Amino acid sequence: MRLKDTVKVARWEFSKNIKSPTFLALTIAMPVLMMIGGLIGYWGTASAQKEVxxxxxxxxxxxxxxxxxxxxxxxxxxxxxxxxxxxxxxxxxxxxxxxxxxxxxxxxxxxxxxxxxxxxxxxxxxxxxxxxxxxxxxxxxxxxxxxxxxxxxxxxxAPVMLQVRSLAGEAASWIEMLVPYALVLILVLAAVFSGQVLMYGVIREKRNRIVEILLSSISSLDLLLGKLFGFAALGLIQVIIWTAVGLAVAARFIDLSRLSLNAADVAPALLFFIGGYFLFASLFAATGATMKDAEGTSQAQGLVLVVPMIPLFAASAILMAPNAFWVRVMSFVPPFTPVTVLVRLAATTLPWWETAATFVVLVLSVAFFIVAGARIFDRSILQYDRAISLREMGRMLNRKYS
Amino acid sequence: MCQELLGFLNQEGMMETVLTVRNLSKSFGTKKAVDDISFSVARGAVMGLLGPNGAGKTTAIRMIMGILPSDRGEVTFWFNGTPGRLDKSKVGYLPEERGLYDDVRVIDNLVYLSGLKGKPAACARREGMAWLKRLDLADYAFQKVEKLSKGMQQKVQFIASILHRPQLVLLDEPFSGLDPVNQDFIKQVIRELQADGITILLSAHQMHLVEELCDSIFLINHGREVLSGTLEDIKRGYKEHTVELRFAPSQDTTFLKMISGMRVLNEGPGVASLRYGGTLTPSELVQLLGNKMELQEITVAKPPLHEIFIKTVKERGGYGETEGYSESSPMGVL
Structure with missing residues (x-):
């Protein structure tokens, strides 16, 4: 692995894609659409309440x-x-x-x-x-x-309310709950959108045959890492824009001066966010390498991309019981780790050892998916005219595959 | 050490070698794409890797470039006079499957691709512009690749493979898709690269171009070596000669068929095209024909590479996928 080559690819991917219509449309259109959706919902609720x-x-x-x-x-x-x-x-x-x-x-x-x-x-x-x-x-x-x-x-x-307080007497902070949950949503959105741009980029490189030239200059691992870092930078810009727009809109309705973030609370969520981003991005890139064209995506390959998002479908159950046995098990299953832990962080404070252990699992799985992705990338990238089956993907992970 | 030294010196034991391929093999399933081939390329030489479609040329080139892993065998590079592994920055590669970023400007493609080979951006931009100007593409430097014709893209791709000034260039079908004018242009550039001491391994179908450019050839069919050596040696070793005669139309030529080893390919009033594979030397043959008839013109020469190629493939390798390729087609598509 040569860091210099990785940086070159990352810079290229960043500068090429930041000007691409797809990226610009997603980055600008997404907050605009979310604002329009939010405004419609707000206006709808308000007008329904006022309706005589x-x-x-x-x-x-x-x-x-x-x-x-x-x-x-x-x-x-x-x-x-x-x-x-x-x-x-x-x-x-x-x-x-x-x-x-x-x-x-x-x-x-x-x-x-x-x-x-x-x-x-x-x-x-x-x-x-x-x-x-x-x-x-x-x-x-x-x-x-x-x-x-x-x-x-x-x-x-007379109404009776349950007021939840910590042992130190502090009232429950909605912001502590909001940050990890917002990160889950942003993670999934950013990973899906920039991951798809990454995946279609890989398919395009394969389709227009440039990949053979690239692999004659650098290793598949450097190429994949460069793409991941390039797209991580693009994703970061997306997240910053979306968050800025989100906060600007939120400032119209809530007092943001009450929003005090504790670094110790936010740091684990950010680490899982970054790890999750790389996990999803490497999956998207590897999947792109197995496809013949964007239209030829097999349903099985589509499922591969849905797997990491399964915990999001179970988010309400995880929020209700963040320390249930099945939730803890899910936290240690690599594709589910980032989303599961982020949702749990929204609902509870995890013991330090569990945060550390799940983070180690995440780091190891990111490394595994990057290496496996590079291997699939390397071995399927020259198979221009056909999609790679799941069985063949499995065989490609074997060192002896040729 | 001895073997290393032998690898470093080519077959004549005199010239420095840049690339040595030993017992290289590759199978896809049960099909042997490349079967135990060995050759070396001398520094500053142009070597032609020839073979019919599906012979294994591209697979061999991809293994040399490290894009495909080999099942067996080794590829050694001698860039600094010592054996070493592939240093991608010292090798230029023009793949058979052409590819550029079609939504990116021509000059940016060149700067990025040579940047991956280690060339500084400013230098790549300056030299890239010079190359584009030379290949009549300066007006397209800031256009997206998708705006260019196939032939233009081909030339850009060629520039991309040599812009970083490699020591060794692998060109897989560099002339395909080019018109005769641009073929000549690329041929001229290849000669200049050779004059600069750059070693070139090329695969091509255009036999007349291979014959003009290559110092040596390596012919494979069904993944196996069929014929190799310098062009001179190959032609010298080929026993047949072409014989072209011009004479008065009233001359009797029936005796031609009686000469042992002589085949008449075409005959018309005052002209005959023959193949001679007998024991006489060219000068003895000229003397014999001169004694038997009154000749206006006689040419005795070794046949073109094209003919040697087809005959050798037929005799030693079988036709394989060369159906449709005939001796009469001057530039048959393999």
Whole structure:
């Protein structure tokens, strides 16, 4: 291995690709698309909250409607009292849109706890606030019926919250949770996007035959490492741009001065981020070397690229139980290590030995994938006219393959 | 040590050797692509590696370049007079499968590729521009490669293989895809490189160009050596002569067929084209023919390499993939 050659390739890949339309489009379009998506979501939620709903209420108890009206007085839901005789008319008015829907509260419904709400379209999702209101109103009615005074009822129905604090008395920091989780998302996005540019670059070099010239000048390991470092620099620029845009947008909604990062907390996440990036990038590069063309990607090879992202699909389960046995095992399985540990770091503080041990596994697996990638690269790169099967990839890893 | 010394000196024991290939073999599955070939290339010489399609030329060149691992045998380089392994910075390579970054400017391709061989960028840019000017490509230096014709790309590729001033250049089919004018141009450059002391190993199909350029040839078929040596020796060792006659159309030529070792290839009024493989020397043959008929012109010469190549491949190696290649085609495609 010659560092000089690696640096030459890295510089070339960086300067060539930073001007490429694909990279520019991904780097600029991604934050713009994310902002547009975020704004649509924000605007949609805000406008849905402001949307006035007219709800008709048939209250056969005669006592729940006033509680409900009082609870919803400051909300965008307005309730209107009706009698049971108005049911047919209400059905028509809900159908024509005069009312969003109507509630029918009977003694039986209060007893069973199931209050029917009749709407035009049952897929309508705007029922959460009304659900909270009816739960509160029926509970309050039941307590009053049980003989409690208004003050006692207010006391019983007052909200109760769980406040999580550390043993030192500090409140839970959302930022500690956010940084590793943000890194997981950025890692996957950056690795997938710049990894794909890297993979298509390798396929293109193979297709236009330049790779034979390159391998007549430098070793396959230097070539692969140069590409990885070149694309790591490109990925870093992407991450910086995305993070800067993300923070600029976040500053509109939250006070960023509260965002104090502790180096000791962030360092492990950053190390796993960098290791994960190299792991994914070497996988993409090696996969590119086995392909005949971008269109010819076999499904099996596509699966190879999905494997490291499997922990992301299980992210919510990992967040719920970051120290479960299966999660710990997953942390030591090389392709899953970076994402699993980053998700765990968002949910818990890992013992130092586990952080160190999983990091060693990650470093070793990065080294393995780079060497294996270079070997596959070396042995399949001259097979211009066909894709390499998974079985053949396995055989290529054998030293005696020729 | 003795073997090393023998490797360093070529077959005549006189000239310095730059490249020695010993017992090189390579199989793909059950097919032997290269089967136990050995040769050496003298410093400053041009050696032709010849053979029909699929003979194993490209595989041999790739093994010499270290791009393909060999199953057996060794390749030794003698850049500094001592045996050593491949120093890629001292070797130029023009592969059969041409390739450049088509979305990158011509001059940037040259600077990068020679940079990988160790040439400083400023120097590569300056010399690259000079080469582009020489090969009538200066106007395209700042264009993307994809804008160039195939022939132009071929010339850029050729420049890329020699820009770093290597000691040894391996050219795999350097003339394919070039028109006759550019073939002559490349031929001239190869001669200049040779004059500068650069050693060249080339594989080519254009026999007349090989004949003009090469000091020695190594002919393989089915991966095995069929014929090797200096062009002079090969021609001297070839027993047949071509005989071209011009005479008065009224002359009787029936006796020609009676001469032992004589074959008549073409005969017309006043002209005859013959092959002679008998025991007479050229001067004895000229004398014999002069005694038997009144000649206006007679030419006795060794046949062109093209003919020797085909006949040798047929006799010693079998035709293999040379179907469609006939003795009558002056530049048959192998």
């Amino acid at each position: 709903q007219q709800v008709a209420v048939i209250d056969e108890t005669g006592a729940i409607f006033p509680i409900l009206a009082e609870y919803l007085a400051t909300s965008s839901i307005t309730v209107h009292p009706f009698s049971a005789a108005d049911r047919e008319r209400l059905s028509e008015e809900v159908q024509t849109g005069t009312y969003t829907g109507y509630l029918h509260i009977t003694q039986q419904a209060v007893f069973t706890g199931t209050i029917p709400y009749f709407v035009k379209d049952t897929r309508d999702q705007r029922t959460m606030a009304l659900g909270d209101a009816i739960r509160y109103s029926v509970t309050r009615y039941r307590l009053l019926q049980a003989g409690l005074s208004r003050d006692q009822v207010r006391l019983v129905t």
